[in-house]
Each structure stands twice: as C-alpha cells, then as structure tokens.
Amino acid sequence: MAELRQALAEQGVAALLLIPGSHPAESELFCDRLARWLEQALSAPGRAAVPVHLVEWSGEAHDLGCSDAAVRLVDALLALEPAPRQRVLLWGVGDAANILALASWLIAAGPEPAARLFQAARIYYRWPVLGCVDVPMWERVRCGLQRSQALEGVMLDMVLWGPGARYPWRLDSRMRLMHFVHPGSADGERPRPPDRAAWRARLADRRLRRLFESREFSIESPARPATIFESRIATVSPGQATAPDVAAGLADRTLAARQQWIAAQAEEVVRRFYGTRKLKVA
Numbered sequence: 001m002a003e004l005r006q007a008l009a010e011q012g013v014a015a016l017l018l019i020p021g022s023h024p025a026e027s028e029l030f031c032d033r034l035a036r037w038l039e040q041a042l043s044a045p046g047r048a049a050v051p052v053h054l055v056e057w058s059g060e061a062h063d064l065g066c067s068d069a070a071v072r073l074v075d076a077l078l079a080l081e082p083a084p085r086q087r088v089l090l091w092g093v094g095d096a097a098n099i100l101a102l103a104s105w106l107i108a109a110g111p112e113p114a115a116r117l118f119q120a121a122r123i124y125y126r127w128p129v130l131g132c133v134d135v136p137m138w139e140r141v142r143c144g145l146q147r148s149q150a151l152e153g154v155m156l157d158m159v160l161w162g163p164g165a166r167y168p169w170r171l172d173s174r175m176r177l178m179h180f181v182h183p184g185s186a187d188g189e190r191p192r193p194p195d196r197a198a199w200r201a202r203l204a205d206r207r208l209r210r211l212f213e214s215r216e217f218s219i220e221s222p223a224r225p226a227t228i229f230e231s232r233i234a235t236v237s238p239g240q241a242t243a244p245d246v247a248a249g250l251a252d253r254t255l256a257a258r259q260q261w262i263a264a265q266a267e268e269v270v271r272r273f274y275g276t277r278k279l280k281v282a
Contacts, residue, residue, distance in 0.1 A: 001041040004266040007274040008042065008050050013157070014086040016042070016052045017076060019069075021094020021162065022059040029093055030054055034258050051080075061095045061191040063212060064205035066167075067121060070102035071141050077107075077151060078144045084153030091265075094162040097179070101165035105217075107156075108172040111146055113216070118142045120211045124204035159269055168218060178273050 008016070016038070018030040032054055039052040055076055057069035073090075082088060092100055106114045118138065125135035133139045144150050153174070160179045171177060194201035211217055 001263060001266055003270045005042045005044055005050075007270045008089065009044075009047065011087050011157075011274060012085070013050060013089050014082040015080050016050055016089045016091065017055055017073070018052065019055045019073065019090065019092035019096035019099055020057075020059075021092070021096055022061045023094055026094035026096075026162070027059055029258055029261070030091075031255075031258075033255055034262065037255075037259060038262060055099075057099070060194070061098065062193050062205055063208040064121065064124060064194060064201055065191070066095065066098040066102055067117065067208055068124075068138075069099040070106060071138055073099060073103045074106055074145070074151075075137050075141050077154070077156075078141065082151075082154045085155065087155040087157055090156060090158045092158070092160050097160050097162060097165035098167055100158050100160065100177075101167040101169050104156075104158075104175060105167070105170040106141075106145060107151055108170045108175065114145050115142075116211060116216075117208070120207040121204045123200050123207075128200075157273065159265075159273065161265070167212060176273075178269070180268070 018035055018038075020027045020030040035052045035054045039049060042052070043049040053076055055069070055073050057072055058065050077088060080088065090100065102117075106117065121138070125138035126133050151174075156175045158175065158177045160177070162181075164179070164181065169177070193205050196202060
C-alpha cells in the first residue's frame with residue numbers, strides 16, 4: 001500500500017470513493033470497515049490523510065436504482081468540494097460500471113441534458129401536484145449541477161473491475177477510466193423494475209428507460225484507445241491483469257481476504273494507471 005500512498009500524494013488525489021456492486025460478493029467487497037482500514041493504510045506521519053468514502057446504494061440495478069446511485073455519487077463529489085486540478089480516485093466493481101457511466105453523463109453532458117434525467121425521475125423524488133421534495137439528495141444534486149462552477153476542473157480517475165456498462169460513457173478531458181474486464185456481459189437480461197406497489201418509483205423507472213433508449217442519450221462510447229492518457233480510457237482483459245477476478249477472489253469473504261484483494265488491486269492501479277504517461281493497452 002506504500003506505493004499507492006506515494007502515488008496518490010504525487011498525483012494530488014483529494015479522496016478515494018468506493019462503489020460496491022449489486023451481487024453479494026461485489027456488494028460485500030467494499031464496506032465501512034474496509035474503507036476505514038484503507039484510509040488508515042493510506043495515511044502517513046506528517047502528511048494529510050486521503051479520506052476514503054463508501055458510496056452506499058440500494059443494489060437494485062434497474063434504471064432508477066442505477067440513476068439514484070449515480071446521483072448519490074455526484075452528491076458525494078459535490079460534498080468533497082475539491083479544488084480545481086485536484087484528483088478524486090473512484091474504485092468500483094460490477095454494476096458500479098453503470099453508476100459511473102451515468103455519473104459521467106451527469107457531470108460532462110452539461111446542465112440541459114442532466115436536467116432531462118432529473119425531469120424523467122421527478123415523480124420519484126417530488127410528490128406530484130403538491131411538488132413536495134421527499135428525497136432531498138436529488139434536489140440538492142439537481143441544484144448543484146446547475147451551478148456552472150460545480151466540479152469544474154476536478155479530475156476524476158475511475159477504476160472498474162467486472163463487465164462493461166449498459167449505458168454509454170460521456171468522458172471529457174477531466175476524466176480517465178481504467179477498466180479491468182472480466183468474463184460477463186452487460187447485455188444480459190434487464191434487471192427487474194421496482195415493485196408494483198412503489199408506483200412512483202416504477203413510473204420514474206419507466207420514464208428513465210425511455211430517456212436512456214432515446215437517441216439524445218445514446219452517445220457513442222469512445223473507441224478503444226492506444227494509450228490511457230491520450231484517449232482517457234483503457235480496457236484490460238483478464239489475460240493482461242495479474243489481479244484476480246472479483247467473484248473468484250472473494251470466495252472467502254472475510255475482512256482479511258478483502259484487504260488482501262484490495263492490496264493486490266492497488267499494485268495494479270499504481271503500475272498501470274500512475275506508472276507511466278504512455279501506458280500501452282490492448
């Protein structure tokens with residue numbers, strides 16, 4: 001972990017955010033105890049500690065669940081109030097790919113496209129007719145993204161383990177993505193919608209699905225690049241990565257096993273993400 005600690009200091013990383021997946025092994029990987037252990041491991045005498053935050057979400061991978069998690073992630077970024085040119089490192093597994101893809105769209109697409117997502121989900125966080133806000137986080141993020149200076153100049157380094165996202169990415173010059181792709185597909189069966197009894201959530205999910213299937217949302221993902229820093233995205237196949245698959249590596253779900261897995265991943269992140277400015281990928 002010493003290499004990761006040094007790399008984060010050299011890169012000016014303001015915080016590390018952990019985004020768990022929806023499947024049991026993935027959701028149990030990142031927990032509060034592990035976040036506190038990681039924060040302690042990244043601290044050093046005489047140097048400001050790098051805060052580690054866990055972005056908790058429902059684990060429901062339907063369109064509303066992923067959108068709600070993306071809003072939670074943006075809310076966590078806004079709460080950090082990082083200075084321009086500071087970096088924030090984000091680690092995610094499994095369905096965190098969907099969350100980060102939607103978050104990239106909220107941050108980089110601009111105020112008007114983001115407003116369409118909030119309008120589609122409005123019935124979920126605001127009561128119809130009355131207009132009362134009963135999910136304040138959504139309203140807080142909606143207002144925060146309307147400010148032109150929100151997250152302006154903040155650099156986001158995203159690392160993912162697992163299958164790809166089912167939503168298109170919207171990466172701008174502030175964002176870099178390293179994706180360790182393991183067997184699996186994002187094109188499988190669509191997750192079940194919210195329970196019928198939760199009619200506002202179900203309606204919001206349906207409206208979000210129409211938005212995500214519309215032409216205005218379907219921005220093409222970046223082509224596979226030659227280098228990570230020129231194109232801001234790199235894909236690493238299982239054969240290239242020495243780190244184990246998430247599911248296979250976490251058959252033993254003890255905290256010690258998760259710590260060992262994280263330590264192995266940290267070495268890969270430092271070597272591939274921060275080791276050179278001309279990192280070659282397949």
